[in-house]
Amino acid sequence: MTAFLTRTRGRGRLDWTDWFTYLYLALGLFLMFGPVAWLVLSSFKTESAIAEFPPRLLPMGQKQVVVPGEDKPKPVFRVKLPDGSVKELAELRRIGLTSTMVDPAKPDDLVRVPIDARTPVREFKLATENYTDLAAKFDFGQYLWNSVFITIVATIITLLFNSMAAFALSKYRFGGRKVVFLLILSTLMVPPTIVLVPNFLVVSELGLLNSLWGVIWPAVATPTGVFLLRQYMLTLPDELLEAARLDHASEWRIYWRIVLPLTAPALAVLAIFSVMWRWNDFLWPLVVLTKSEKFTLQLALNAFQGDLVTQWNYLLAMTVITLLPVTVVFAFLQKFITQGIASAGVK
Amino acid sequence: MATLNLRQVTKEFDGTRVIHGVDLAVADGDFVVFVGPSGCGKSTLLRLICGLEGVTTGDVEIDGARVNDVSAADRGLAMVFQSYALYPHMTVYKNMAFGLENIGMPRAEIESKVRNAARLLRLDALLERRPTQLSGGQRQRVAIGRAIVREPRIFLFDEPLSNLDAELRVSMRTEITGLHERLKATMIYVTHDQVEAMTMADKIVVLRSGRIEQVGSPLDLYNRPANRFVAGFIGSPQMNFVPVRVESTSGSSVTVALPGGRGLSLPVGHGAPAAGTPLVLGIRPEHLYPATDGNALLSLNVEQLEQLGGHSLIYGAVEGSDARATMHVAGQTSVRAGSAMGMAMDTAHAHLFAADDAGAAL
Numbered sequence: 001m002t003a004f005l006t007r008t009r010g011r012g013r014l015d016w017t018d019w020f021t022y023l024y025l026a027l028g029l030f031l032m033f034g035p036v037a038w039l040v041l042s043s044f045k046t047e048s049a050i051a052e053f054p055p056r057l058l059p060m061g062q063k064q065v066v067v068p069g070e071d072k073p074k075p076v077f078r079v080k081l082p083d084g085s086v087k088e089l090a091e092l093r094r095i096g097l098t099s100t101m102v103d104p105a106k107p108d109d110l111v112r113v114p115i116d117a118r119t120p121v122r123e124f125k126l127a128t129e130n131y132t133d134l135a136a137k138f139d140f141g142q143y144l145w146n147s148v149f150i151t152i153v154a155t156i157i158t159l160l161f162n163s164m165a166a167f168a169l170s171k172y173r174f175g176g177r178k179v180v181f182l183l184i185l186s187t188l189m190v191p192p193t194i195v196l197v198p199n200f201l202v203v204s205e206l207g208l209l210n211s212l213w214g215v216i217w218p219a220v221a222t223p224t225g226v227f228l229l230r231q232y233m234l235t236l237p238d239e240l241l242e243a244a245r246l247d248h249a250s251e252w253r254i255y256w257r258i259v260l261p262l263t264a265p266a267l268a269v270l271a272i273f274s275v276m277w278r279w280n281d282f283l284w285p286l287v288v289l290t291k292s293e294k295f296t297l298q299l300a301l302n303a304f305q306g307d308l309v310t311q312w313n314y315l316l317a318m319t320v321i322t323l324l325p326v327t328v329v330f331a332f333l334q335k336f337i338t339q340g341i342a343s344a345g346v347k
Numbered sequence: 348m349a350t351l352n353l354r355q356v357t358k359e360f361d362g363t364r365v366i367h368g369v370d371l372a373v374a375d376g377d378f379v380v381f382v383g384p385s386g387c388g389k390s391t392l393l394r395l396i397c398g399l400e401g402v403t404t405g406d407v408e409i410d411g412a413r414v415n416d417v418s419a420a421d422r423g424l425a426m427v428f429q430s431y432a433l434y435p436h437m438t439v440y441k442n443m444a445f446g447l448e449n450i451g452m453p454r455a456e457i458e459s460k461v462r463n464a465a466r467l468l469r470l471d472a473l474l475e476r477r478p479t480q481l482s483g484g485q486r487q488r489v490a491i492g493r494a495i496v497r498e499p500r501i502f503l504f505d506e507p508l509s510n511l512d513a514e515l516r517v518s519m520r521t522e523i524t525g526l527h528e529r530l531k532a533t534m535i536y537v538t539h540d541q542v543e544a545m546t547m548a549d550k551i552v553v554l555r556s557g558r559i560e561q562v563g564s565p566l567d568l569y570n571r572p573a574n575r576f577v578a579g580f581i582g583s584p585q586m587n588f589v590p591v592r593v594e595s596t597s598g599s600s601v602t603v604a605l606p607g608g609r610g611l612s613l614p615v616g617h618g619a620p621a622a623g624t625p626l627v628l629g630i631r632p633e634h635l636y637p638a639t640d641g642n643a644l645l646s647l648n649v650e651q652l653e654q655l656g657g658h659s660l661i662y663g664a665v666e667g668s669d670a671r672a673t674m675h676v677a678g679q680t681s682v683r684a685g686s687a688m689g690m691a692m693d694t695a696h697a698h699l700f701a702a703d704d705a706g707a708a709l
Contacts, residue, residue, distance in 0.1 A: 246446070247445050247493075
C-alpha cells in the first residue's frame with residue numbers, strides 16, 4: 001500500500017511529472033473528499049459551534065469541569081487576572097458584565113472578573129447528541145423504515161421484471177422484438193421531469209398517492225436494467241436453453257433455474273444500481289408523498305430546512321446517516337459496479 | 348430403442364433452403380454417423396430430428412409415428428451438444444438429475460438412475476463437482492451421462508469430440524462405441540471428421556450442401572464411392588484424381604488414355620461413355636506403387652516426402668497433367684524430392700467418375 005502510494009516515475013527522486021501528478025491527485029482528493037469530510041466533522045458539532053465565526057474544521061466544544069458543590073459541570077475560561085497572570089477558571093455564573101469564576105482546585109476562592117477579560121477554553125469534543133437526539137426528537141425510525149422498504153421492495157421487483165423482459169428480448173425470436181427493445185431503450189432519452197406529470201396523474205388515479213407503493217411501481221421498470229440484463233443474457237449459450245428444453249424444463253423453469261442463476265453477476269450490478277437509485281430518489285417521492293409519516297429519509301432531510309429555523313446540527317447528522325448505506329454498498333461492491341459499467345456502458 | 352425415418356425432409360431459414368428433401372431410414376440399434384464438410388447441413392438435420400428446429404416440409408417419424416408436431420422434450424430423444432451445454436451452476440449430480448426432476452420422478456429413483464449412469468461412465472467420484480472443475484473428457488462424460496439417465500429412444504451426438512485434444516478423442520471414441528454396444532441403443536452421431544465416421548459407424552451418411560450423397564457401411568463407402576465427392580471425403584490421405592479421356596469402349600469396359608499417353612482398360616457398370624469423353628480416374632494412395640520393369644502407367648515428379656517410419660507418403664505432380672498425386676508406400680523409401688518416378692496401380696481398385704460437377708461413379 002505504502003509502496004503503491006509513494007510510487008514515483010523518477011528512480012529514487014521526484015520527477016517533475018511526479019510533482020504534477022501528486023499535486024493533481026491531492027487537489028482532486030481535496031475537491032471530492034473535502035465536502036464529505038466537512039459534512040461528517042460538522043455533524044459532530046454543537047449548534048453554536050456550527051454558527052461560530054470564523055468556522056473551524058474540527059468539532060470543538062468548550063471545556064467543562066466539575067466544581068465541587070455544583071450540580072452541573074461548569075464551562076472553563078482562560079482569565080486574565082488584575083495582577084496580570086493568566087489562569088484557567090470555571091465560570092459559576094454571570095451577571096451583567098461581571099462573571100463569577102472559581103478555580104476548581106480551590107472551590108471556596110471566588111473571583112469576579114469582567115467578561116471581556118476571559119476567553120473560552122476549547123477542546124476536541126464530539127457532539128454525539130446530534131445523533132442520539134435524532135431518534136427521540138423526530139420520527140426518524142419511521143423515515144428510515146419507509147426508505148428501507150421502498151429500496152428493498154423496489155429493487156426486488158425491478159430485478160424480477162427487468163430480468164423477465166431481458167430474457168424474452170434476448171432468448172426468444174418473435175416478430176417485433178427489435179422494435180420492442182428499441183422502444184424500451186428510447187425511453188432512456190425522455191427526461192424524468194417530462195413524464196413526472198403523467199406519472200403523477202396515473203398514480204393519483206390509482207389511489208396510490210401517499211402510499212409507498214406509489215413510489216415503488218413507477219420506478220421498477222427501468223430501461224437501463226433491461227438493457228444491462230439483456231446484453232448479459234445474450235452471452236449465455238442457446239445450447240444451454242435447448243438442453244434444458246430437452247430436459248423437459250418449462251420456459252418458466254428455464255428462466256428460474258437456468259437463466260437467473262447464470263445472470264447473477266449482472267443481477268448484482270443492477271441490484272446495486274437500483275438500491276442507489278431508490279435510496280437517493282428525491283423528486284418522485286416528493287411528488288407522491290405529502291404526509292410526513294410516509295416521508296423517506298431524503299424527504300425528511302428536506303423538511304428539516306424550515307422556513308425560519310434550520311437546525312443545522314441535526315440536519316447534518318441525518319445527512320450522514322442517509323449517506324451511509326449507499327457508501328457502504330459502494331465500498332464493498334465497487335468491483336461489481338465497475339464491472340457492470342464496463343459490461344453495459346451505462347452509469 | 349427405436350427406428351427413425353425421414354421422408355422428404357426440407358428446411359428453410361429465411362427463405363434459404365439448407366436441407367433439400369432428405370430421405371433416410373435408421374434401423375433399431377444402428378450407430379449412424381452423419382458426416383460432411385462444415386455447412387453441409389448435418390447439424391441442422393440432427394436438430395430437425397431432435398425437434399429443436401421444425402421441418403419446413405416432409406415428415407420425421409420415430410417408431411413409425413409422425414413426430415413433426417411433438418415437442419423436442421416429448422420425442423424421447425437425448426442430445427449431447429458440441430459445447431456439452433452443461434449447466435455451469437449445478438453439480439454433476441444436479442446436471443444429470445435436472446431432466447428427471449422436471450418430469451416429477453421420485454427422488455430415490457432419480458438417485459439410483461444417476462448413480463448407475465455415473466458408475467457406467469466412471470463419474471462416481473465427481474458427482475459433487477461443478478462442470479468448471481472438470482477436464483474436457485470428464486465434461487463430455489457428464490453430458491453423455493445426462494443423456495443416459497433419460498433412457499432416450501435415440502441418442503443424438505452433435506460433434507461431441509471436437510473440443511477434445513487428439514489423444515482424448517481417440518479414447519472417447521472407443522468409449523462411445525463401447526457404450527453403444529452395452530446400451531444397444533439407436534445413436535445418431537454428427538461429425539466432420541471422416542476418421543470418426545469410419546471407426547464408429549455401422550452406417551455412414553455423407554452429406555453435402557443439404558443433400559445426402561451416399562449412405563452405406565464404412566467399407567462400402569470406401570470401396571464403392573457413389574461419386575467423386577464421397578470418394579474424396581472418405582479416406583485419408585485423399586483419393587487421387589487424374590483427368591483421363593475415353594479412347595474406346597467395348598461392352599462393359601472402357602479404355603481411357605492416361606496423362607503421359609498410356610492406355611488403361613477398366614470395367615464400367617452401366618452405359619459406357621462415347622469415345623473422346625473426358626473422365627476422372629480415381630485411385631487411392633495405397634493402390635499406387637512404384638513401377639518395376641516397365642509396368643508404369645503414370646509418371647510422378649516427386650515434390651515432397653513424408654517418412655513416417657512404418658510407411659511413407661510421396662507427394663508430386665502427375666506428368667502430362669496438372670493433377671497432383673499422393674502415393675502410400677509401405678516401409679521407408681529412398682526416393683528423393685525432385686526426382687521422377689514411374690507409378691503402377693492396382694487397377695482393381697481404380698474408379699472412373701464423370702468429369703462434371705456431380706462426378707457420378709461409372
